[in-house]
Amino acid sequence: MATNNQEQKQSEAGRHQEVGHKSLLQSDALYQYILETSVYPREPEPMKELRELTAKHPWNLMTTSADEGQFLNMLLKLINAKNTMEIGVYTGYSLLATALALPDDGKILAMDINRENYELGLPVIQKAGVAHKIEFREGPAMPVLDKLVEDEENHGSYDFIFVDADKDNYINYHERLIKLVKVGGLIGYDNTLWNGSVVAPPDAPLRKYVRYYRDFVLELNKALAVDPRIEICMLPVGDGITLCRRIK
Numbered sequence: 749m750a751t752n753n754q755e756q757k758q759s760e761a762g763r764h765q766e767v768g769h770k771s772l773l774q775s776d777a778l779y780q781y782i783l784e785t786s787v788y789p790r791e792p793e794p795m796k797e798l799r800e801l802t803a804k805h806p807w808n809l810m811t812t813s814a815d816e817g818q819f820l821n822m823l824l825k826l827i828n829a830k831n832t833m834e835i836g837v838y839t840g841y842s843l844l845a846t847a848l849a850l851p852d853d854g855k856i857l858a859m860d861i862n863r864e865n866y867e868l869g870l871p872v873i874q875k876a877g878v879a880h881k882i883e884f885r886e887g888p889a890m891p892v893l894d895k896l897v898e899d900e901e902n903h904g905s906y907d908f909i910f911v912d913a914d915k916d917n918y919i920n921y922h923e924r925l926i927k928l929v930k931v932g933g934l935i936g937y938d939n940t941l942w943n944g945s946v947v948a949p950p951d952a953p954l955r956k957y958v959r960y961y962r963d964f965v966l967e968l969n970k971a972l973a974v975d976p977r978i979e980i981c982m983l984p985v986g987d988g989i990t991l992c993r994r995i996k
């Protein structure tokens with residue numbers, strides 16, 4: 749009985765962290781406090797609209813949280829980003845946070861294998877008057893990156909790159925992105941704490957997809973930690989974001 753209760757608690761904890769709880773903070777009340785005190789009151793109207801629209805979508809678990817959106821928006825302004833890239837768009841919450849932060853002639857090369865979800869959010873992005881900054885490419889990101897790398901003119905040309913897609917490819921993306929981002933520019937790898945599973949014991953009851961991608965996230969984290977081409981900072985915002993600043 750005790751084991752059953754324990755199992756139930758563990759699976760409830762897993763569910764709690766996965767569904768609707770977009771932070772690794774162990775207290776719902778504290779997370780709610782952050783959202784209600786400093787995020788929602790300052791959230792631009794289009795981002796609120798897109799967040800509410802996305803909440804009705806069956807895959808809403810994938811969206812960037814409002815606090816992370818606010819973080820990205822400020823970060824982009826702090827570094828005066830102009831030329832940016834995003835891998836993994838979904839309905840576009842992080843894309844809109846980026847587009848709103850860039851100057852009017854700023855650019856985002858946005859890639860996703862799924863155009864339908866991007867088009868769900870697109871009317872909101874258009875209404876916000878920032879769609880002209882976005883070049884959307886439908887399809888897997890890797891061939892696009894390979895093409896970009898082929899042309900030396902693209903080397904060192906990106907101020908900021910946000911990676912929020914297939915976790916099993918992050919390490920491969922990194923070898924391309926490190927060439928494309930400028931020295932002093934940033935790459936942000938999202939979900940690097942992977943639902944907290946990076947510290948889960950081997951027998952922890954993890955969802956299949958969490959377990960599957962966990963090893964890739966662990967490998968990435970190890971590789972970034974020893975990569976001499978970058979400085980890094982792993983932040984417990986959202987599901988964990990690792991900022992990599994190219995230094996050579």
Ligand code: SAM
Nearest residue numbers: 810811812836837838842860861888889913914
């Ligand atoms: N940044 C988004 C947001 O703020 O809502 C969330 C992105 S969601 C977590 C991951 C996205 O990556 C999905 O929309 C999926 O279609 C896309 N994706 C998966 N594999 C991909 C690939 N190989 N190339 C490009 N996009 C991919």
Ligand code: CA
Nearest residue numbers: 812912938939
């Ligand atoms: Ca993410």
